Amino acid sequence: MLRNASVLVIDDEEIMREILQTLLEREGCHVSLASSGEDGLALAHAQSFDVAIVDVMMPGIGGIETLDELLKLDKDLPVILITAFASVENAIAAMKRGAFDYVTKPFKNEEVLVVVRNAAERRRLVIENRTLRESLRAQSHEFSDIIGRSRRMRQVFELIVQAAPSRATILVQGESGTGKELVARALHDKSTRAERPFVTVNSGSLPPDLLESHLFGHLKGAFTGAIAPKKGLFEIADKGTIFFDEIGSVPVETQAKLLRVMQEREFMRLGGVDTVKVDVRIIAATNVDLKSRVADGRFREDLYYRLHVIKVELPPLRDRREDIRLLAQHFLEKYGLENDRHLELTPDALDLMEQYDWPGNVRELENVIERAVVLATGTRIGVELIPDTVRTSRPFQIPQFVMPPEGISFKEVTAAFETQLIERTLVAAGGVQKRAAEMLRVKPTTLNEMIRRHEIRPRRKRGSG
Numbered sequence: 001m002l003r004n005a006s007v008l009v010i011d012d013e014e015i016m017r018e019i020l021q022t023l024l025e026r027e028g029c030h031v032s033l034a035s036s037g038e039d040g041l042a043l044a045h046a047q048s049f050d051v052a053i054v055d056v057m058m059p060g061i062g063g064i065e066t067l068d069e070l071l072k073l074d075k076d077l078p079v080i081l082i083t084a085f086a087s088v089e090n091a092i093a094a095m096k097r098g099a100f101d102y103v104t105k106p107f108k109n110e111e112v113l114v115v116v117r118n119a120a121e122r123r124r125l126v127i128e129n130r131t132l133r134e135s136l137r138a139q140s141h142e143f144s145d146i147i148g149r150s151r152r153m154r155q156v157f158e159l160i161v162q163a164a165p166s167r168a169t170i171l172v173q174g175e176s177g178t179g180k181e182l183v184a185r186a187l188h189d190k191s192t193r194a195e196r197p198f199v200t201v202n203s204g205s206l207p208p209d210l211l212e213s214h215l216f217g218h219l220k221g222a223f224t225g226a227i228a229p230k231k232g233l234f235e236i237a238d239k240g241t242i243f244f245d246e247i248g249s250v251p252v253e254t255q256a257k258l259l260r261v262m263q264e265r266e267f268m269r270l271g272g273v274d275t276v277k278v279d280v281r282i283i284a285a286t287n288v289d290l291k292s293r294v295a296d297g298r299f300r301e302d303l304y305y306r307l308h309v310i311k312v313e314l315p316p317l318r319d320r321r322e323d324i325r326l327l328a329q330h331f332l333e334k335y336g337l338e339n340d341r342h343l344e345l346t347p348d349a350l351d352l353m354e355q356y357d358w359p360g361n362v363r364e365l366e367n368v369i370e371r372a373v374v375l376a377t378g379t380r381i382g383v384e385l386i387p388d389t390v391r392t393s394r395p396f397q398i399p400q401f402v403m404p405p406e407g408i409s410f411k412e413v414t415a416a417f418e419t420q421l422i423e424r425t426l427v428a429a430g431g432v433q434k435r436a437a438e439m440l441r442v443k444p445t446t447l448n449e450m451i452r453r454h455e456i457r458p459r460r461k462r463g464s465g
Helices: 015-025 038-044 062-074 087-098 111-140 152-164 180-188 208-216 252-264 290-294 301-307 321-338 346-355 361-374 410-430 434-441 446-452
Strands: 006-010 030-034 053-056 080-085 101-105 172-173 198-202 241-245 266-270 275-277 279-288 308-312
Touching: 006 015, 006 038, 015 030, 015 111, 015 361, 030 038, 030 279, 038 053, 038 062, 038 301, 053 062, 053 111, 053 275, 062 087, 062 180, 080 087, 080 111, 087 101, 101 111, 152 180, 152 308, 172 180, 180 198, 180 241, 180 279, 198 208, 208 252, 252 266, 290 301, 321 346, 321 361, 410 434, 434 446
Parallel strands: 006 030, 006 053, 053 080, 080 101, 172 279, 172 308, 198 241, 241 279
Antiparallel strands: 266 275
């Protein structure tokens, strides 16, 4: 991890410089030495370093002032302070000013190496993040808060760039928490409509009548409570983009009117007879299988094909694990800035997060990092600040069994196992079927059908009659 890392050591004691140089060069580091804060800053002006180690007590420019100047040159440089035990309070105060960590004299060699390794890893992640952003910017692939370097996400970026300038309707598909609205916004921002409105419709949060009023507007007296005329979201979004979040939850009776707007580019306000013409691009998102909804009559087939011109498939986080560290660092910087904190994730915490499946996807990871930033009492976020759901998660293993000589009924055994698995998951989810479906990674409708097929009855809570 330290091989080829460039380390700047600033210490007025020659013996201390020699000890650190020997220790770090054994690990493959490139070490530069300075005997004063002034000399160290001159080196930092001349070249970039991955890590700096600075003695707190030095004549001339002291360690704390040197720290401040180093961070002015490179705000992301991890600076490690070396301090005598009596000056620990000063070192802690310096960490609030942006120091990465500190070690006290006399120190153990392994202690120094652990801190330097962590600092170098942090530097690597920051540079990696920065390089990715610059690369995306150079290719005109700047997508705001959409972070990713995995093959699947690069495919998403490429599709956004290709599809954004067109007028085509786009369907964004992905599990909850994968960032569907961010993709929709990126499509709008990269289009010729970028200077026009981007309007979001929360499709499933309103009853049909109220949804139609929001979409198409109404005239005064169109219904009880319509005391004044009101513009609908389609009018507000004219020449821009309208984004239907969770399009699968739009009521069937509204779907026909939505289809007409897409076909004719016109509609009538509630209570009105005159048509209103609009030029609106439609982007829709769903976390359900719209084809299955077409099959069971809950979604119009003609509307489905109107929406399904170009599909952007967002992968779940468990299928792009190489993005987890990058995302964690991004959210750490975001919430560190919001809370005026300078924090680091320990390698153990990062390893733990990479092993977790993240059923709540990027949104769940963001919540975990925000929580850790708020609860952290020191400058580092370790495994103790990661929620139990992440820490106790283990890869699923099929139970071992001995095959009886007479054999088994595959159908009966798999049905029994499926029943037991669903029952245990429902208990773990507190009886909430939607959460149980997320834990099992199946659609809620699929889980509901399985519950009916296996005749699984929800367990009553204790104390109920």
